[in-house]
Amino acid sequence: MYQEWKYDEYRQVGKDYTLADEVAVYDSSHAQFRNVDAENRALLKKLELPSGASIADIGCGTGEFALAAAGEGHSVVAVDVSASMLGRAKEKAVERGVELRFQHAGYLDFQLPARSLDAVTSSFSLHHLPDYWKGVALERVRQSLKQGGRFFLRDVVMSDTGAAACVSRFVAQQEALGGAFLREDAIGHFREEFSTYDWIMRGLLERSGFKIRAVETVSGIVSEYLCEV
Template identity: 40%
Template sequence: MQDWFYDDLRQVGLDFEDEGEVETYDVRQGGSAAKDAMLLERLGVGPGTAMADIGCGTGIMACQAAAMGAQVQAVDVSKTMLRAVERRTRDSGVALGLQHAGFLTFEASGLDLVTSKFALHHLPDFWKAAALVRIHDALKPGGRLYIEDVVFNCAPTAIAETVEAWIDYMTAQTGYTREDVACHVRDEHSTFGWVLERLITEAGFTLLRASYEEPVYATYLAERPA
């Protein structure tokens, strides 16, 4: 590894090696196996689908995909999160692979699908680009990438009011505090939608869909050209 390479195993923002953070993560994030099942069905996941879920958290998505017959690699930089995934696999009776790795260090090839929910923002934009190239190369031709993330869809001139509106939403609707959200904005690397769209296409993907939800959420579906 070159001496200039980014360490994608380090924690950025909230410390997800902390047991308390992990225990409350699904409630705060609104995690749902039923919602993930519907999403995976729309993405065409079924028996034999080879996929990786990068930034898998406690493994709701990964375990649901495995239950649908997919061959899944669950990838996360937090060992505490991966222990939660192991518990979930035992409870649900599914099998999947675990990788203590990030976007820049995961190992996979010949994938049909890569999913990532609320994780890519842990990388600065330069390294998002490098990560997207690695994902592109890990997919089969025709393979797809699905991303959900915190993405600013406002003009740069509207940053202050957008951030304050998001803080108000998060403190009213989730278990996150003002300091939690401020930490995200200050210390993590959420970017603008127009930046992320360009990063995706510059990595070699065809962007099939980009959808934005106020105040700062986005979903993307992209494909490695056949």
């Protein structure tokens, strides 16, 4: 329906994760302000998945959550628009002896059978899409999930009030943690990418057919939504 005017997910906005140099420092730079291993353990517990569940991790980056889930015995497809990110995820899978499937795709063109997945996860990637296309993406995610399937979204999402102050604090926090590198990364995010308000994100999720089961917001700037079909 929208093929002629579809948004180009492969055109990098903000950080260019098609570049090998950016991918090479991705894990180390994120480790300065995130405990990724703890995040992944908590998420697997939160999802309450059956043994051997079918999962898609969209915007998988270098594959840490996908690898953690596959290591627990789940069947996982790791999806990303960056071939460089997928390349690093594949290297990790070989290094750790973990079986993963990979798909070079984004939210708007992934190929996953309808009603085939127990869960879809998305961490810090949906903000690469403008709001209209977030809605299209979420509808496609919902269609891929089984009845009762779970969708977990973690992203930079602004609180409905005091957003500018929250952003300023976040930029200062990133600078304190990682100097000019993380400061410029944070500034570039809000200047060039498409993070939105919580009230908009909730509306997009609900109008795409999701039931929001839990929401957690950290510092008014990072939100997690656990949803169900």
